Amino acid sequence: MIDAQSSMVEITHLEKRFGAEIAVEDFNLSVGKGEFVTLLGPSGCGKTTTLRSIAGLEKLDAGEIRIGQNIVVSADKNIFLDPELREIGMVFQSYAVWPHMTVFDNVAYGLRVRGTKASDLKKKTTYALELVGLDHLADRFATKLSGGQQQRVALARAICYEPNVILFDEPLSNLDAKLREQMRDEIVKLQKEVGITSIFVTHDQSEALVMSDRIVVMDKAVIQQIGDPKSIYSNPVNSFVANFIGVANLFQGKLIGVEGTECQIEINFGNALATKKLLSTGGDNLNLGQQVFLSVRPEDIKLSTKKSTGNVEANCIEGIVLDTVYLGNFLECRVKIGSHEMIVQIDHFEQLDKGQTVYVSFLPQHGLTLPN
Amino acid sequence: MAQAIAPVEPVQTWRRFLTQETIVTVIVGLIVAVAVILPLITLVVSSFLVLDDLGFDTEWGLENYILLYTDRVIPKAIFNTFIISSGTMILATFLGVSLAWINARTNCPWADYLEPYNLIPFFLSPFVGAIAWHNLASPRIGLLNVWYRDFFGAEGYLLNVDNLWGVIWVTGLFFTPLVYLFVIGSLRRMDPSLEDSARTTGAGLLRTTLTITLPLVTPAILSGAIIVFVTSAGEFGVPFKLAAPYGWETLTTQIFTKAVGDDANHYLGATMSMVLGVITVILIWVQRVYIAPRSYTTVTGKGFRPNVLDLGKWKWVAFGFNLSYIFVAVVLPIFCLFIVSLHPVWTAEIIPSDMSMNNYVKTLFWWREDSIRAATDGIINSFILAFSGASIAMVLALVVSYMIHRTKGFGSKVLDILCVIPIGFPGIVLAMGVLVTYIQTPIYATLWILLLGYITRFFPYGQRNIASIMLAISEELDQSSRMSGATWFTTLRRITIPLLKPGIFAGWVLLFVIFLRELSISIILYSTGTETISVGVYYLANFENEALTSALSMTQTVVLLICIYIFRRVAGKEALSA
Numbered sequence: 011m012i013d014a015q016s017s018m019v020e021i022t023h024l025e026k027r028f029g030a031e032i033a034v035e036d037f038n039l040s041v042g043k044g045e046f047v048t049l050l051g052p053s054g055c056g057k058t059t060t061l062r063s064i065a066g067l068e069k070l071d072a073g074e075i076r077i078g079q080n081i082v083v084s085a086d087k088n089i090f091l092d093p094e095l096r097e098i099g100m101v102f103q104s105y106a107v108w109p110h111m112t113v114f115d116n117v118a119y120g121l122r123v124r125g126t127k128a129s130d131l132k133k134k135t136t137y138a139l140e141l142v143g144l145d146h147l148a149d150r151f152a153t154k155l156s157g158g159q160q161q162r163v164a165l166a167r168a169i170c171y172e173p174n175v176i177l178f179d180e181p182l183s184n185l186d187a188k189l190r191e192q193m194r195d196e197i198v199k200l201q202k203e204v205g206i207t208s209i210f211v212t213h214d215q216s217e218a219l220v221m222s223d224r225i226v227v228m229d230k231a232v233i234q235q236i237g238d239p240k241s242i243y244s245n246p247v248n249s250f251v252a253n254f255i256g257v258a259n260l261f262q263g264k265l266i267g268v269e270g271t272e273c274q275i276e277i278n279f280g281n282a283l284a285t286k287k288l289l290s291t292g293g294d295n296l297n298l299g300q301q302v303f304l305s306v307r308p309e310d311i312k313l314s315t316k317k318s319t320g321n322v323e324a325n326c327i328e329g330i331v332l333d334t335v336y337l338g339n340f341l342e343c344r345v346k347i348g349s350h351e352m353i354v355q356i357d358h359f360e361q362l363d364k365g366q367t368v369y370v371s372f373l374p375q376h377g378l379t380l381p382n
Numbered sequence: 383m384a385q386a387i388a389p390v391e392p393v394q395t396w397r398r399f400l401t402q403e404t405i406v407t408v409i410v411g412l413i414v415a416v417a418v419i420l421p422l423i424t425l426v427v428s429s430f431l432v433l434d435d436l437g438f439d440t441e442w443g444l445e446n447y448i449l450l451y452t453d454r455v456i457p458k459a460i461f462n463t464f465i466i467s468s469g470t471m472i473l474a475t476f477l478g479v480s481l482a483w484i485n486a487r488t489n490c491p492w493a494d495y496l497e498p499y500n501l502i503p504f505f506l507s508p509f510v511g512a513i514a515w516h517n518l519a520s521p522r523i524g525l526l527n528v529w530y531r532d533f534f535g536a537e538g539y540l541l542n543v544d545n546l547w548g549v550i551w552v553t554g555l556f557f558t559p560l561v562y563l564f565v566i567g568s569l570r571r572m573d574p575s576l577e578d579s580a581r582t583t584g585a586g587l588l589r590t591t592l593t594i595t596l597p598l599v600t601p602a603i604l605s606g607a608i609i610v611f612v613t614s615a616g617e618f619g620v621p622f623k624l625a626a627p628y629g630w631e632t633l634t635t636q637i638f639t640k641a642v643g644d645d646a647n648h649y650l651g652a653t654m655s656m657v658l659g660v661i662t663v664i665l666i667w668v669q670r671v672y673i674a675p676r677s678y679t680t681v682t683g684k685g686f687r688p689n690v691l692d693l694g695k696w697k698w699v700a701f702g703f704n705l706s707y708i709f710v711a712v713v714l715p716i717f718c719l720f721i722v723s724l725h726p727v728w729t730a731e732i733i734p735s736d737m738s739m740n741n742y743v744k745t746l747f748w749w750r751e752d753s754i755r756a757a758t759d760g761i762i763n764s765f766i767l768a769f770s771g772a773s774i775a776m777v778l779a780l781v782v783s784y785m786i787h788r789t790k791g792f793g794s795k796v797l798d799i800l801c802v803i804p805i806g807f808p809g810i811v812l813a814m815g816v817l818v819t820y821i822q823t824p825i826y827a828t829l830w831i832l833l834l835g836y837i838t839r840f841f842p843y844g845q846r847n848i849a850s851i852m853l854a855i856s857e858e859l860d861q862s863s864r865m866s867g868a869t870w871f872t873t874l875r876r877i878t879i880p881l882l883k884p885g886i887f888a889g890w891v892l893l894f895v896i897f898l899r900e901l902s903i904s905i906i907l908y909s910t911g912t913e914t915i916s917v918g919v920y921y922l923a924n925f926e927n928e929a930l931t932s933a934l935s936m937t938q939t940v941v942l943l944i945c946i947y948i949f950r951r952v953a954g955k956e957a958l959s960a
Contacts, residue, residue, distance in 0.1 A: 093581035100582035106575035
């Protein structure tokens with residue numbers, strides 16, 4: 011991973027409480043120079059609080075944050091640097107573009123407060139505006155711009171004075187779907203171009219997967235998993251991560267056997283099948299007899315009208331088609347298995363009737379055993 | 383079940399216009415138009431009528447306007463009005479902005495408890511405030527000056543409010559809530575990330591406050607300042623009590639002198655009202671066209687948690703400042719009124735053995751022989767006027783709001799403008815208009831002319847109360863009632879009015895309060911037998927002693943305080959800042 015020398019932001023044992031409520035607990039993260047890290051989680055999970063703590067907009071109850079060479083806040087050493095001294099840039103959800111200034115003045119603000127020479131100021135501001143493609147609107151008042159343009163102003167304003175790190179607080183969630191994708195790609199492109207260290211907060215898993223070098227998944231004030239998008243998606247460490255990133259079918263069961271990488275789980279579907287033994291991977295640190303979750307992605311499940319043979323036979327379950335939803339390039343089919351439901355993604359267009367008996371199956375390596 | 387549905391006969395064209403909706407709205411629209419426009423037109427016309435030397439005939443001419451420059455008193459009165467308005471504007475803006483900032487943006491202790499008290503002067507009578515401050519700080523009999531002489535054995539006086547500065551002091555204290563309400567709303571609705579982003583961009587606290595926060599609330603401050611300027615230019619009671627008797631006339635006191643009395647010249651009064659009217663129109667126009675549209679912070683309707691500044695130990699200074707305001711604007715005046723009212727005559731000395739409730743008996747118990755008619759009649763009349771006036775005005779306000787916000791077309795735009803006109807207009811100017819319009823009619827010298835003046839001037843306040851709720855309620859709620867087959871009137875009765883009930887009641891109480899303390903309209907339009915409480919106070923101040931005056935003032939203040947309490951309970955905390 012990233013060694014301490016090259017890390018730009020180092021957060022250790024961060025803790026923040028609002029009254030009795032714990033917002034963030036024991037948060038540890040090291041962000042490398044030029045890295046794009048996303049804090050992902052449902053609302054109220056503490057991701058924005060963490061970001062605001064890095065910015066200096068919230069005070070800490072415990073822990074320490076270092077940005078570049080400076081310890082900007084430390085609860086133990088009683089250090090607290092005001093936001094303006096931290097050499098950061100921040101982009102807010104509500105754009106926060108100042109309505110009483112022109113686009114140019116908005117972007118140049120950071121340079122002005124740093125006492126930059128007039129010629130440099132003009133050059134750097136114009137460069138930042140060119141980067142976001144707004145140089146032709148420099149003299150416009152910021153409130154006359156569209157949402158997407160305002161967010162670009164906010165972005166240019168944050169990068170203009172070349173801060174050590176740029177913080178994004180759900181900057182895309184006020185934009186409409188089409189614009190959101192476009193801005194998402196632009197931010198990534200710009201970030202790579204300028205090479206600036208970025209910490210991005212979002213509740214949108216697709217944003218996180220597309221944009222990030224690494225993702226920090228948070229829930230209930232605690233980090234659940236840190237990893238690159240691929241490993242987070244294919245190797246979630248628990249049922250929360252599995253379910254939050256993409257769609258997962260989760261079944262609760264009992265671990266009854268482990269053989270090499272494969273483990274056997276007993277699941278009670280509550281119907282004629284009663285209990286069914288399924289094979290999956292993972293479960294290295296789990297004990298036999300323990301309650302576990304089995305997670306399968308909809309796209310990893312095979313569906314057929316006949317009972318399948320071969321090595322997947324062990325993971326073949328009978329079910330009834332509840333309904334199918336047409337989603338453009340694929341079909342999504344809900345299959346009822348006893349008292350449970352399973353979502354299966356199918357790309358071939360076979361005729362499936364409601365109530366029809368079908369067989370779902372998946373390879374053991376596509377099933378993942380997760381701790382309860 | 384299978385019933386044949388009878389085809390609905392198409393209605394003839396002219397009958398289609400005779401719906402409940404059009405009949406009611408057209409009638410109410412006409413009433414409002416006549417009530418608002420007629421007095422203003424008559425006022426303009428009368429200002430060009432010149433009374434001959436004998437005081438019987440009139441002819442057209444500009445002599446009245448020439449008099450504005452050549453008269454011995456009027457030019458000075460205009461000048462004094464400007465001094466008072468400017469001074470009041472500066473004082474009220476300073477106090478209003480500081481208090482709003484302390485309450486909205488700092489960790490001042492117990493701010494939640496202080497806030498309602500900051501608004502109390504908004505509901506009380508500035509005239510009574512002037513009386514109280516006269517008793518507190520007039521050179522000879524002012525309680526504070528007496529204490530100063532007693533404690534320090536000094537000669538002379540410490541404070542003197544019987545001059546223009548005194549007027550500015552009292553009106554400034556009483557109009558502070560106007561600025562306060564404008565600014566605190568703006569500070570609270572401001573998106574905190576506007577300031578956060580300045581901090582993260584590298585600006586310190588001071589720089590952020592000066593370059594971001596202050597510019598963003600400037601429109602609100604200017605709006606508040608202009609409203610205060612206009613309101614204090616039209617204020618009659620305070621200069622009448624503290625300035626006019628000591629040689630500082632203002633426009634309002636001069637209008638009063640010309641409108642009432644033996645050698646009254648209504649036409650010259652109308653001309654002077656025009657000056658006040660023109661100032662008002664220009665400033666209100668500037669406010670609406672140039673300042674209100676620049677109000678940046680009202681755009682978002684989101685609820686924000688504003689940034690709160692930790693003042694450290696300075697928070698006690700902020701707390702002390704706020705407490706001082708409440709002390710000098712509310713507590714001290716009311717305390718003084720109460721003390722003075724207990725004495726048979728006020729000799730600038732607190733004599734516990736002399737204290738009694740006799741003055742209250744004289745001003746309240748109308749059935750007793752020794753009661754003072756101007757006071758007792760005033761109380762009864764004020765309650766009649768406040769009750770009926772608030773009720774009629776709210777009915778008007780309801781229909782007018784409905785027309786403005788639920789119907790489209792020419793009528794709704796005209797009504798919208800008509801509702802703005804009286805809001806800015808000084809009561810005394812409108813009263814002059816009403817006086818010259820109706821002086822030849824039977825309603826002159828009855829309670830009706832007062833009622834007409836009150837409603838015309840103040841129904842827009844009620845209209846605003848209803849409109850703010852009406853804008854928040856979806857029109858579809860009305861429409862689905864009509865779809866279900868209800869008539870327009872049934873919809874109004876069963877759907878619209880029940881939904882607006884809190885707004886209607888809050889507006890009613892607000893108008894009730896305003897009518898109970900009203901002075902500048904009443905003083906022009908009253909005659910013997912139709913005094914109001916405030917006119918009663920004026921009468922006692924002029925013809926009786928300070929103690930009796932204080933007793934009636936105290937009565938009025940207590941009633942108003944009870945109404946404020948009810949208003950807050952009904953309307954909730956946010957009602958005024960909307």
